[in-house]
Amino acid sequence: MKLTDRIRYVGVDDLSTVLFERQWPLPYGVSYNSYLVVDEKIALIDTAAAGFREGFLANIKQEIGDRKIDYLIVNHMEPDHSALQAAVRLEYPDCTIVTNQKAVPMIEGFNGLTENVMTIREGESLSLGASTLQFFMVPMVHWPETMVTWCPEEKTLFSGDAFGTFKALKGNVTDSKSNTFEDFKDEMTRYYASIVGKYANPVQSALKKLGGLEINRICSTHGPVWENQVADVIQYYDKLSRYEASHGVCLAYGSMYGNTEKAALALAEAISKCGIPCAVHDLTEENYSFALRDVFKFDTIVLGSPTYNNGIFPPVRQLMEGICDRQVKDRRFFAFGSCTWAPASVKLLNEMASAAGFEILGEGATFKQGYEPSKFDAAALAALV
Ligand SMILES: Cc1cc2nc3c(=O)[nH]c(=O)nc-3n(C[C@H](O)[C@H](O)[C@H](O)COP(=O)(O)O)c2cc1C
Ligand SMILES: [Fe+2]
Numbered sequence: 587m588k589l590t591d592r593i594r595y596v597g598v599d600d601l602s603t604v605l606f607e608r609q610w611p612l613p614y615g616v617s618y619n620s621y622l623v624v625d626e627k628i629a630l631i632d633t634a635a636a637g638f639r640e641g642f643l644a645n646i647k648q649e650i651g652d653r654k655i656d657y658l659i660v661n662h663m664e665p666d667h668s669a670l671q672a673a674v675r676l677e678y679p680d681c682t683i684v685t686n687q688k689a690v691p692m693i694e695g696f697n698g699l700t701e702n703v704m705t706i707r708e709g710e711s712l713s714l715g716a717s718t719l720q721f722f723m724v725p726m727v728h729w730p731e732t733m734v735t736w737c738p739e740e741k742t743l744f745s746g747d748a749f750g751t752f753k754a755l756k757g758n759v760t761d762s763k764s765n766t767f768e769d770f771k772d773e774m775t776r777y778y779a780s781i782v783g784k785y786a787n788p789v790q791s792a793l794k795k796l797g798g799l800e801i802n803r804i805c806s807t808h809g810p811v812w813e814n815q816v817a818d819v820i821q822y823y824d825k826l827s828r829y830e831a832s833h834g835v836c837l838a839y840g841s842m843y844g845n846t847e848k849a850a851l852a853l854a855e856a857i858s859k860c861g862i863p864c865a866v867h868d869l870t871e872e873n874y875s876f877a878l879r880d881v882f883k884f885d886t887i888v889l890g891s892p893t894y895n896n897g898i899f900p901p902v903r904q905l906m907e908g909i910c911d912r913q914v915k916d917r918r919f920f921a922f923g924s925c926t927w928a929p930a931s932v933k934l935l936n937e938m939a940s941a942a943g944f945e946i947l948g949e950g951a952t953f954k955q956g957y958e959p960s961k962f963d964a965a966a967l968a969a970l971v
């Protein structure tokens with residue numbers, strides 16, 4: 587598909603994979619985006635995931651017919667973009683792989699390619715004829731070898747996973763009135779929270795480094811090509827990587843026999859009645875990436891966990907560890923949960939939240955056996971509102 591005379595989209599939609607990286611659900615699929623820059627020389631920027639070889643090569647042929655690819659630019663080596671490098675080399679044996687030094691051993695290690703690899707350094711350019719590709723390193727967004735490719739003549743940034751989002755394109759390759767940033771915001775947040783969230787500092791450094799470019803188009807490796815809402819998308823990434831959140835509650839819980847759940851639902855209702863947005867997640871029903879998304883969205887985290895073997899109920903512990911692992915900052919925190927003989931979960935959650943630097947709202951609410959509203963609602967609400 588033609589984005590401009592020179593820039594073509596040759597990516598593919600994945601509507602069948604259930605779990606991205608075998609852990610993040612894809613209710614709306616995902617796209618693996620790849621682009622051609624067609625000039626006197628032709629460059630292909632990144633490839634696609636294993637299993638899409640035929641469709642991917644067909645997309646390339648459709649754009650360039652019998653012409654050959656001169657350069658394969660490797661921005662990122664995660665296999666969702668690098669798995670078809672050997673297939674490209676087989677189809678276009680003379681193409682030169684262009685990448686940075688850190689990616690070279692990865693290309694060999696994953697795909698066995700060592701010949702005709704050209705390494706470039708920060709800021710170096712490659713001429714394709716009338717157009718140029720310039721390379722900027724953005725290490726740890728979210729792998730060490732990650733770089734982005736800038737085409738100044740087209741004011742286009744090939745950004746790798748940065749600004750990427752889950753959700754397949756189904757033919758709507760660019761953002762438009764019927765394919766807006768708002769339509770993708772939740773899935774972009776979930777992608778960021780799950781995959782990139784730990785690397786806020788590298789994202790901030792990358793944003794600063796790229797801040798001087800006059801970007802008209804962002805070609806990410808997942809989700810739409812941003813043409814109309816470039817500024818919104820950059821601003822949102824800036825916000826996410828500063829851990830900025832709006833006022834609201836992400837209330838996530840796990841419950842074996844329903845006692846902690848009763849408290850969770852009562853608390854959610856009470857919070858909503860106060861006019862505060864409250865997203866509720868049952869962590870025994872749902873992958874924790876949905877709650878993580880709302881942890882990045884809202885300024886208050888409320889977690890409900892029964893005490894389990896003198897500890898935190900495992901699904902809740904997984905989320906809390908995920909939050910700590912991503913070094914989430916500037917949040918308010920409240921914990922509650924049922925136990926039967928000796929409480930531990932609330933205390934342990936509060937300790938983790940304290941270590942993360944969160945503001946602890948009250949001491950939390952533990953109750954023995956069954957939940958009754960009188961046991962903690964007043965205290966909990968007073969702390970939260
Ligand atoms: C495997 C297992 C381990 C438990 N470990 C503890 C414990 O260490 N301390 C405690 O007070 N209660 C423990 N309990 C009891 C639960 O915390 C109690 O049943 C609680 O009410 C469950 O809340 P729920 O209805 O929200 O699942 C355990 C229960 C199970 C099934
Ligand atoms: Fe990646």
Ligand SMILES: [Fe+2]
Pocket residue numbers: 664666667747807808
């Ligand atoms: Fe990716």
